[in-house]
Amino acid sequence: MRPANHPSVIELSKAYFEQQNQPCEALPSWHFCDNETDANDCLNLVLSGEKKATSPSLWWHKAKDIALPQVGDLNIVTDWHGLAHCIVKTTKVSVVPFNQIDDAYAALEGEGDKSLAYWRQVHWSYYQRELAGTKYAPCQDMPIVCEVFEVVFTREDK
Numbered sequence: 627m628r629p630a631n632h633p634s635v636i637e638l639s640k641a642y643f644e645q646q647n648q649p650c651e652a653l654p655s656w657h658f659c660d661n662e663t664d665a666n667d668c669l670n671l672v673l674s675g676e677k678k679a680t681s682p683s684l685w686w687h688k689a690k691d692i693a694l695p696q697v698g699d700l701n702i703v704t705d706w707h708g709l710a711h712c713i714v715k716t717t718k719v720s721v722v723p724f725n726q727i728d729d730a731y732a733a734l735e736g737e738g739d740k741s742l743a744y745w746r747q748v749h750w751s752y753y754q755r756e757l758a759g760t761k762y763a764p765c766q767d768m769p770i771v772c773e774v775f776e777v778v779f780t781r782e783d784k
Contacts, residue, residue, distance in 0.1 A: 632708035634781075639702065641784040642713050655702035655710060660755055662706040668737070669705050672777060673712060677736035683753055684721055684769035685762035695719050695773045711781055718774040724753075725766040734774060 635655045643650040658668035658680065671677035687694055695701075699716040722731075724746075732745035753764040762768075 632704065632710065634710040635702050635704065635708070638710040638713065638779070638781065638784070642700075642779040645779070645783065651700075653700050653702050653713065655704050655708070657704045657706055657708070660752070665706040669703060669711055671736045672703060672714070673780065675777075677734075678776065679731065679734040679736075679772060679774045681727075681735065681749060681770050681772055683756060683762070683764075684771050685760065686756050687771060689757070689760035689762060694721075694771060700778070701775075712777050713779040714775040715778045716773055716775050718772075720772045721769045722772050723767040724749075724764070724770050727770060727772070731772055 632655075635653075639653050640650050642653075657665040658672075659665040668677055668680075684694075686692075695716045697716055697719060701714055701716075702710045703712050703714055704710050727742065727745065729742045732742040733740040735745055737748060738744035749770075750764060753768065757764060
């Protein structure tokens, strides 16, 4: 489990808002995925410019009582252990049934060979784990929150 409020999260927020000449705000921080290897691999894909989207299920948001992302949201992406690496800004949010995700969106996710077949395989397994213990079960038309983002600040920008 990652430590809450890793000092690097606060440091990255401060550096970003100083650069913007704005008062510092506390930004939400999170890591990708549900295991260390995938979380850190996805972070590295974001930092390299390969990964520009993420896709939790709408049902996960409902089960956890977490608000949907909004265009313009700023979030700090950490590694598995909570070390802040970058700030991303949400540029697009849509809710799409699992079976209607297309090739272009799968490529934005930037994982594996960037194909839709790879996206479906990896995400189907993820949604089974993500929804375990909730009243929801993965199905072909389950709603997926498709969040597209851009990196606006990294540790190297400090």
